[in-house]
Structures are given as C-alpha cells and as structure tokens.
Amino acid sequence: xxxxxxxxxxxxxxxxxxxxxxxxxxxxxxxxxxxxxxxxxxxxxxxxxxxxxxxxxxxxxxxxxxxxxxxxxxxxxxxxxxxxxxxxxxxxxxxxxxxxxxxxxxxxxxxxxxxxxxxxxxxxxxxxxxxxxxxxxxxxxxxxxxxxxxxxxxxxxxxxxxxxxxxxxxxxxxxxxxxxxxxxxxxxxxxxxxxxxxxxxxxxxxxxxxxxxxxxxxxxxxxxxxxxxxxxxxxxxxxxxxxxxxxxxxxxxxxxxxxxxxxxxxxxxxxxxxxxxxxxxxxxxxxxxxxxxxxxxxxxxxxxxxxxxxxxxxx
Amino acid sequence: xxxxxxxxxxxxxxxxxxxxxxxxxxxxxxxxxxxxxxxxxxxxxxxxxxxxxxxxxxxxxxxxxxxxxxxxxxxxxxxxxxxxxxxxxxxxxxxxxxxxxxxxxxxxxxxxxxxxxxxxxxxxxxxxxxxxxxxxxxxxxxxxxxxxxxxxxxxxxxxxxxxxxxxxxxxxxxxxxxxxxxxxxxxxxxxxxxxxxxxxxxxxxxxxxxxxxxxxxxxxxxxxxxxxxxxxxxxxxxxxxxxxxxxxxxxxxxxxxxxxxxxxxxxxxxxxxxxxxxxxxxxxxxxxxx
Numbered sequence: 001x002x003x004x005x006x007x008x009x010x011x012x013x014x015x016x017x018x019x020x021x022x023x024x025x026x027x028x029x030x031x032x033x034x035x036x037x038x039x040x041x042x043x044x045x046x047x048x049x050x051x052x053x054x055x056x057x058x059x060x061x062x063x064x065x066x067x068x069x070x071x072x073x074x075x076x077x078x079x080x081x082x083x084x085x086x087x088x089x090x091x092x093x094x095x096x097x098x099x100x101x102x103x104x105x106x107x108x109x110x111x112x113x114x115x116x117x118x119x120x121x122x123x124x125x126x127x128x129x130x131x132x133x134x135x136x137x138x139x140x141x142x143x144x145x146x147x148x149x150x151x152x153x154x155x156x157x158x159x160x161x162x163x164x165x166x167x168x169x170x171x172x173x174x175x176x177x178x179x180x181x182x183x184x185x186x187x188x189x190x191x192x193x194x195x196x197x198x199x200x201x202x203x204x205x206x207x208x209x210x211x212x213x214x215x216x217x218x219x220x221x222x223x224x225x226x227x228x229x230x231x232x233x234x235x236x237x238x239x240x241x242x243x244x245x246x247x248x249x250x251x252x253x254x255x256x257x258x259x260x261x262x263x264x265x266x267x268x269x270x271x272x273x274x275x276x277x278x279x280x281x282x283x284x285x286x287x288x289x290x291x292x293x294x295x296x297x298x299x300x301x302x303x304x305x306x307x308x309x310x311x312x313x314x315x
Numbered sequence: 316x317x318x319x320x321x322x323x324x325x326x327x328x329x330x331x332x333x334x335x336x337x338x339x340x341x342x343x344x345x346x347x348x349x350x351x352x353x354x355x356x357x358x359x360x361x362x363x364x365x366x367x368x369x370x371x372x373x374x375x376x377x378x379x380x381x382x383x384x385x386x387x388x389x390x391x392x393x394x395x396x397x398x399x400x401x402x403x404x405x406x407x408x409x410x411x412x413x414x415x416x417x418x419x420x421x422x423x424x425x426x427x428x429x430x431x432x433x434x435x436x437x438x439x440x441x442x443x444x445x446x447x448x449x450x451x452x453x454x455x456x457x458x459x460x461x462x463x464x465x466x467x468x469x470x471x472x473x474x475x476x477x478x479x480x481x482x483x484x485x486x487x488x489x490x491x492x493x494x495x496x497x498x499x500x501x502x503x504x505x506x507x508x509x510x511x512x513x514x515x516x517x518x519x520x521x522x523x524x525x526x527x528x529x530x531x532x533x534x535x536x537x538x539x540x541x542x543x544x545x546x547x548x549x550x551x552x553x554x555x556x557x558x559x560x561x562x563x564x565x566x567x568x569x570x571x572x573x574x575x576x577x578x579x580x581x582x583x584x585x586x587x588x589x590x591x592x593x594x595x596x597x598x599x600x601x602x603x604x605x
Binding site: 015019021022023024025026028029030032033034035036037038039040041042043044046047051053056057102105106108109110114117118119120121122123124125127128129131132134135136137138139140142144145146147149150179183187191247251254255267270271274275280283284287288290291294295298299 | 324327328330331334335337338339341342344345348356360361362363404405407408409410411412414416417418419423426427430432433434435436437438439440441442443446447459460462463465468492493494497518521522523524525528529540541543544547548569572573576579580583584587588591594595
C-alpha cells in the first residue's frame with residue numbers, strides 16, 4: 001500500500017487495472033448517478049428553450065430568458081415562494097422545538113416501558129405516506145361526516161367548511177407536519193441525550209440546579225450539534241426539487257383550488273404546471289429557479305453553521 | 316420535594332398520553348369507518364367506534380379481481396425488487412468509496428455529495444425517464460429512479476469505514492478476492508446498517524405515489540398509494556379512465572375507500588413493532604453521519 005505514493009506517476013489506467021475489482025463494483029453506482037443525477041442537471045438548459053417533447057432538447061428552439069420573464073410576470077410565483085419559505089421556517093422552528101421538548105420530557109420519565117411506548121407511538125406517523133395522511137385528515141375535516149364538525153356541533157357551533165377556508169390551513173399544515181415528523185426528530189434527540197455523560201447532571205445536582213435548569217443549561221447546549229445538522233438538512237430540503245417532502249402540500253388539501261393561496265408551494269406549482277398543463281417551459285424555469293434558490297440556501301446555512309461550529313458544517 | 320415531583324411526572328405523562336391519543340385516533344377513525352355499515356356512515360357520520368359493524372367493504376375489496384388487489388401485487392413487487400436492487404448497487408458503491416486503496420474515491424465521493432446540493436428538478440428528470448430512457452408506463456420506472464441515494468451511500472460508506480482494516484487485510488492474506496471479501500465478510504458484519512437502510516428504502520417504495528402519478532398511465536401498473544390517491548381525489552385527468560370510473564361506480568363508497576387505506580397502512584403497522592428498533596438505530600446513524 002505504501003508503495004502507491006512512490007508510483008504516483010503511473011497513469012490512470014494502471015490504477016484502474018490494479019483495483020479493477022473495486023472499480024467494477026463502483027461502476028453501476030457511478031453510472032447511475034451520472035445518468036439519474038448529472039444528466040438532469042445538464043437538462044436544466046431546457047428552461048431556456050421552447051421545449052417541444054417531440055423534437056427533444058437538440059431540436060427545440062432557444063428563447064433565452066422568455067420562460068423566466070413569463071413566470072415572474074404572474075403573482076403566483078411570488079406567492080408560492082413566500083409560502084414555501086414561511087411554511088418551512090415554521091416547520092423548522094416548531095418541529096425541532098417540539099421534538100427537543102418531547103425528547104427531554106421522555107428522558108425524564110423513569111418508567112422505561114412507558115417512555116418506550118411514547119417513543120414508538122410518536123414515531124409511527126413518520127412511516128405513513130401523505131396520501132394516507134390525506135385520508136386520516138379527511139376523517140376529521142369532512143364537512144358533513146367529519147369528527148371535528150360533529151364535535152363542534154355538540155357544542156352548538158355551526159359546521160365549518162374546512163376544505164374551502166384558506167385561513168385554517170395556515171395552522172392545519174404545520175400541525176400535520178408536527179404530527180408526522182416530531183417523533184422522528186425526537187428519536188434523534190433522544191439518542192443524543194443518551195450520549196451525554198451523567199457527570200454533568202450529577203455536578204449540577206450538587207450545586208442545587210433544578211431539573212428545568214439542567215435541561216436549559218446542559219441538555220440543550222449539548223444537543224446543539226444535532227440541532228445544527230437537522231437545521232441544515234431541513235434547509236436543504238426546503239427547495240430540494242421534486243424530491244423533498246412536498247406530498248403534504250399536494251395531498252392534504254385535496255386539490256381544493258380555493259385553498260391554493262394558502263397551501264401552494266413551489267413544488268406543487270411545478271408539478272401542476274407539468275402534469276395538468278403540460279407546460280414544459282414554465283415548469284422547467286420554475287424548477288431551475290427552485291434549485292438555484294435551494295443551492296444558495298444550503299450554502300448560506302452552511303456558512304452560518306460554520307461560523308458557529310466548524311465541525312458541524314457539511315463542508 | 317417528593318409530592319411536587321410526582322405531580323410534574325403526572326403532568327408529563329398526561330401530556331404524552333394526550334399526544335399519543337392524537338396520533339392514534341385518526342387511524343382508529345379510518346379503521347372504524349372501514350368496518351362500518353355504509354348506511355350508518357351516511358346517517359351518523361364518522362366515529363371512533365363503528366356504529367353498525369360490517370365486513371362488506373373488505374368482502375368487496377378482497378373478493379375477486381379488483382384493481383386494489385392488483386395494485387397490491389404491483390406495490391409488493393416494486394418494493395421488494397426496488398429494495399434489493401438499491402441495496403446491492405448502493406452497498407457496492409459505498410464500499411469502494413470507503414476503501415483507502417481506491418485512489419479516485421475522493422472525486423467520486425464529491426460527485427455523490429454534490430447531488431445533495433443541486434439537482435436538475437422535476438422536468439429534466441421527467442423528460443429523461445420518459446423520452447430518452449423510454450421507461451414511461453413500464454413496471455421498471457417504479458423502481459429505476461430510486462436505486463441510489465446520496466444520503467444512503469454516505470451512511471453506508473461511514474459504516475464500512477468503521478470496519479477494522481485488519482479483518483479485510485487478513486482475508487486478503489488468506490487469498491480471498493476483494494469481491495468475495497465484500498460478500499462473505501463485509502456484508503455480514505454490516506447487517507445493522509444494511510437492515511436499517513433496507514427498511515427505509517422499503518417504506519419509501521411502499522409509500523411512493525409520485526412516480527406512478529407522473530409516469531404511469533396504464534392502470535395495470537398503478538401502485539397502491541396512487542390508486543388510493545386517485546380514489547380519493549377522482550381528479551379530472553383520471554376521468555374517462557374506465558378503471559377509476561368502475562371503482563367510483565361500484566364501490567360501497569366510503570367504507571371501501573377507507574378499507575383500502577387500512578390495507579395500505581396495515582403491513583407497515585403490523586411490521587412496525589418488529590422493525591422499530593432498526594428504524595431508531597438508523598435515525599441515530601443518520602444523525603451522527605456528518
């Protein structure tokens with residue numbers, strides 16, 4: 001192995017030959033990411049084309065920034081961008097905040113069996129799809145049969161048309177996000193708490209610190225690296241193309257057009273432009289816009305995290 | 316000191332019980348609707364326990380050649396095939412990136428990480444799969460887009476790095492080829508990480524509605540989640556599709572809809588107690604990944 005350094009002048013070919021078994025094992029994965037990740041990256045050029053699916057990328061006309069001009073002319077893009085950013089900020093703060101509290105409280109429960117049961121139940125929604133989430137939510141919000149309107153009715157309150165009142169969705173969506181994800185974050189935090197040495201708590205106990213003070217002064221700061229990673233990952237997902245977790249925005253409101261102002265985000269907007277209108281120009285321009293904003297967001301949050309704690313940064 | 320402590324414990328426990336109830340009650344309602352008489356739903360609305368018990372919805376769904384059974388088969392096949400292929404390709408890929416003797420591992424690792432930062436977006440992805448790879452409306456398209464994920468490769472690579480070099484070195488001295496070492500030695504040593512990733516990927520394939528929604532038109536290839544979504548939404552573009560119209564016309568509507576949902580969730584909930592610890596382990600692995 002050590003000899004490899006001395007023979008640095010050997011050409012690429014002899015490295016490939018020497019470790020040919022490794023490179024053969026690498027080949028399917030490498031080819032795959034080139035095909036499925038890098039070719040689509042090059043494919044963003046269609047945002048500058050009047051793309052014709054029959055002629056393909058080579059045959060379509062180049063139109064410069066026309067698609068972008070067209071896109072930014074409508075108010076919709078601004079609206080969905082704002083929605084995307086605001087919802088994700090709310091998700092980030094409430095999701096991580098609730099999870100931190102939940103993890104600390106679960107850890108304070110002496111009864112192992114109960115603590116384990118709570119963890120299991122909290123994590124279960126994480127494994128369900130948003131399509132299933134749509135069904136679960138519908139059983140509560142259905143106008144004529146839903147549990148919530150029945151409950152309101154028993155207090156003499158008029159039934160609410162949940163699927164046509166945008167106002168409520170600004171709270172329903174964050175609640176749904178928390179319902180699905182808090183268990184996931186909490187389990188990560190719980191593992192982090194388990195890794196904190198008990199000496200800190202014993203010392204604090206001797207100094208007369210209350211449980212609450214211990215949580216604020218020891219647990220929360222010690223969990224900071226995990227919090228930073230979660231923030232970074234979530235910030236990246238915010239604008240992460242079609243492959244982030246946007247199913248909730250598409251499924252939960254059940255395609256109710258009245259709600260779009262409150263529920264539409266960039267992904268649903270792109271998806272609908274492509275799927276229902278077949279508008280390649282618009283949706284690819286919006287897609288490139290989204291990818292670029294996402295890229296910048298990751299760089300910014302990474303830079304901030306780097307300032308705070310070098311080791312937690314992604315690069 | 317004692318009594319106040321137990322009061323705070325009581326409050327914490329009560330809080331968690333309420334939250335747990337909130338997690339479980341929606342599932343109970345859907346379950347209850349699926350076991351109710353259609354008539355009782357129409358009269359009294361949804362409830363946590365069935366007002367009038369009936370198995371009609373399940374009899375309908377499971378009796379005979381309904382689209383739901385077909386979607387079940389498609390989903391099971393995609394989940395198994397997708398998970399196996401994902402594991403094979405990604406684990407070999409990750410292993411080569413973990414070995415010091417592979418000189419170009421840094422460049423390739425960078426290529427993997429960069430996919431996390433930037434992506435081409437939905438449209439080029441769609442055009443690639445449909446126009447250039449000609450995978451639209453094939454079973455394979457349900458699997459192919461998700462065979463390698465950067466995050467999973469990085470998690471596996473970090474796990475493989477933790478395997479002591481001496482073990483691999485000694486296998487080499489015993490005359491084992493590199494591939495043989497990987498299959499016979501590294502894979503068995505890595506079952507915790509492989510099992511966890513298999514579970515995550517499996518759940519992903521099971522829950523995937525998106526791929527079918529955008530790349531499948533042939534109703535023989537509908538996945539369970541997509542069928543579920545179509546039944547619920549009855550979206551405009553699906554009208555005129557005889558299969559979905561059949562469902563709309565012939566189902567014991569509400570109860571069967573919810574029964575389909577129960578069948579889609581069922582396998583996950585039933586397997587959950589056994590698989591849970593792998594999930595927890597995997598989440599922890601992901602967290603210390605950086």
